[in-house]
Amino acid sequence: MENIKIIDLHFQKTKDAIASFLVETSDGPILIETGPASTFDQLSRGVSKCGYSLDEIKHVLLTHIHFDHAGAAWKLAEAGAKIYVHPFGVPHLAAPEKLWNSASQIYGDDMDRLWGKMKPIPSNQLVSVEDKQEFEIGTTKIKSLHTPGHAVHHIAWKMGEIIFTGDVAGVKIGNGPVVPPCPPPDIHIENWKKSLAIIKSEKPKELYLTHFGIIDEVDFHLDSLSYILDDWSAWIKPYFEKNIDQSEVVPIFMEYSKSQFLKEGCSKEIIQTYEYANPSWMSVAGLYRYWKLKSQGRLK
Numbered sequence: 001m002e003n004i005k006i007i008d009l010h011f012q013k014t015k016d017a018i019a020s021f022l023v024e025t026s027d028g029p030i031l032i033e034t035g036p037a038s039t040f041d042q043l044s045r046g047v048s049k050c051g052y053s054l055d056e057i058k059h060v061l062l063t064h065i066h067f068d069h070a071g072a073a074w075k076l077a078e079a080g081a082k083i084y085v086h087p088f089g090v091p092h093l094a095a096p097e098k099l100w101n102s103a104s105q106i107y108g109d110d111m112d113r114l115w116g117k118m119k120p121i122p123s124n125q126l127v128s129v130e131d132k133q134e135f136e137i138g139t140t141k142i143k144s145l146h147t148p149g150h151a152v153h154h155i156a157w158k159m160g161e162i163i164f165t166g167d168v169a170g171v172k173i174g175n176g177p178v179v180p181p182c183p184p185p186d187i188h189i190e191n192w193k194k195s196l197a198i199i200k201s202e203k204p205k206e207l208y209l210t211h212f213g214i215i216d217e218v219d220f221h222l223d224s225l226s227y228i229l230d231d232w233s234a235w236i237k238p239y240f241e242k243n244i245d246q247s248e249v250v251p252i253f254m255e256y257s258k259s260q261f262l263k264e265g266c267s268k269e270i271i272q273t274y275e276y277a278n279p280s281w282m283s284v285a286g287l288y289r290y291w292k293l294k295s296q297g298r299l300k
Contacts, residue, residue: 002023002024002025002140002159002160003023003024004021004022004023004024004162004208005021005022005023005024005050006019006020006021006208006213006214007019007020007021007022007042007043007046007047007049007050008042008046008212009035009036009039009042009043009046010039010042011035011036011038011039011068011276011277012114012276014269014272014273014276015273016173016174016212016213016273017173017211017212017273017276017277018033018035018036018039018068018210018211018212018277019033019035019208019209019210019211019212019213020032020033020034020035020043020046020210021033021164021208022046022047022050022052022057023140023159024050025137025138025139025140026138026139026140027058027137027138027139027140028052028056028057028058028138029047029050029052029056029057030057030058030059030060030061030137030140031047031057031059031060031061031076031081032060032061032062032063032157032164032208033061033062033063033069033070033164033166033210034060034062034069034070034071034072034073034075034076035068035069035071035072036067036068036071036072036114036115036116037071037072037074037075037115037116037117037118038071038112038113038114038115038116039072039116040072040075040116043072054075054076054079055079055080057076057079057081058080058081058082059081059082059084059137060073060076060077060081060082060083060084061084061142061155061157061164062083062084062085062086062089062155063154063155063156063157063164063165063166063167063168063210064085064086064089064150064151064153064154064155064166064167065085065086065089065092065093065099065151065153066151066167066183067103067114067115067118068115068210068277069166069167069210070085070089070093071115071116071118072116073085073093073121074093074096074118074119074120074121077121077122077125081125082125082126082127083121083125083126083127084127084129084135084144085126085127085128085129085153085155086128086129086146086152086153086154086155087128087129087130087153088152088153089153090123090126090128092153093120093121093126094120094121094122094123094126095120096118096119096120099118100118103115129144129155130144130146131144131145131146132144132145132146140159141159141160142157142158142159143157143158143159144156144157144158145157145158145163145195145198145199145202147165147166147168147195147198147199148186148188148191148192148195149168149186149187149188149189149190149191149192149193149194149195149196150166150167150168150180150181150182150186150187150192151167151186152186152188153186154166154167154168154195156168156169156195156198156199158202158204161203161204161205161206162204162205162206162207162208163199163202163204163206163207163208164207164208164210165199165207165208165209165210166210167181167210167211168192168195168196168199169196169199169207169209169215169221169222169225170209170221170225170228171209171211171212171274171277171278172209172211172212172213172215172221173211173212173266173270173273173274173277174266174270174273175264175265175266175270176261176264176266176270176271176274177224177228177260177261177264178221178224178225178228179225179228179232179257179260179274179278180192180225180228180229180232180283181211181277181278181282181283182232182282182283182286182287182290183282183283183285183286184282184285184286184288184289185286185289187286187287187289187290188290188299189229189230189233189290190299192229193226193229196222196225196226199222200218200219200222204218205218206218207221211277211278212277228260232257232283232287233287233290233291235253235256236249236253236284236287236288236291237291239252239288240287240288240291240292240295241291246281246284246285246288249284249288250280250281250284253280253283253284254275254280257274257280257283258271261274
């Protein structure tokens with residue numbers, strides 16, 4: 001059994017919002033998720049506390065290319081690592097301008113504060129990973145699972161009886177409920193549920209969530225996520241159908257989701273961490289887009 005260490009990246013100077021996972025193998029450490037470049041110093045300190053230096057990490061596995069999961073991948077590449085990513089993500093990491101410019105339209109002046117910089121990764125350090133592709137790093141066996149729904153470029157990584165789930169298995173902070181992160185533009189409820197079925201079929205004993213930590217009640221967790229995914233999308237639908245502006249819906253949705261968190265006994269601090277890890281406005285925007293494409297018959 002590999003030794004897995006959770007590195008809390010202290011995103012927005014809070015605990016339990018974004019994790020990176022260092023896995024010790026017989027061929028040196030590998031990293032799953034890098035977090036954004038804005039938390040790179042914390043990642044570096046975390047790697048050092050695990051007893052390693054960054055240049056010892058030769059393999060970095062990304063679940064997808066969103067900034068909170070992959071924004072610092074270029075820094076690991078500069079230190080010599082190969083970056084493993086979904087085929088759809090490869091061109092965006094090789095030339096991140098489009099990804100960066102698209103995000104800049106959303107975050108504006110907050111880009112540097114939230115995410116830091118993003119630089120190109122040389123193509124010879126990017127490994128395009130197919131569905132169900134298997135790797136051996138030392139004696140450690142790793143299997144990729146293409147799991148769209150949250151993002152078309154999403155991979156869950158299976159290692160033994162563990163799956164590192166990125167965002168496809170949702171966000172769960174502390175004692176709070178599991179909730180679905182629904183940013184635009186790729187939210188696809190039907191595909192997401194198929195991906196949850198894929199994860200279930202692998203019969204993992206534990207899930208490692210980037211937001212945040214270890215889940216051992218796997219079936220209950222995944223079933224709860226499926227339920228709340230339906231709940232949130234159904235809640236958004238009438239507002240979309242009435243053509244109500246998203247900006248008006250966000251504060252109402254925040255109150256709705258807050259009521260769900262309070263029902264589970266969440267503290268104000270935990271609710272704020274949920275907001276850092278999974279901003280309410282993004283879920284409104286993502287689910288609005290989902291219902292728009294659905295109404296136009298553009299979702300397959």
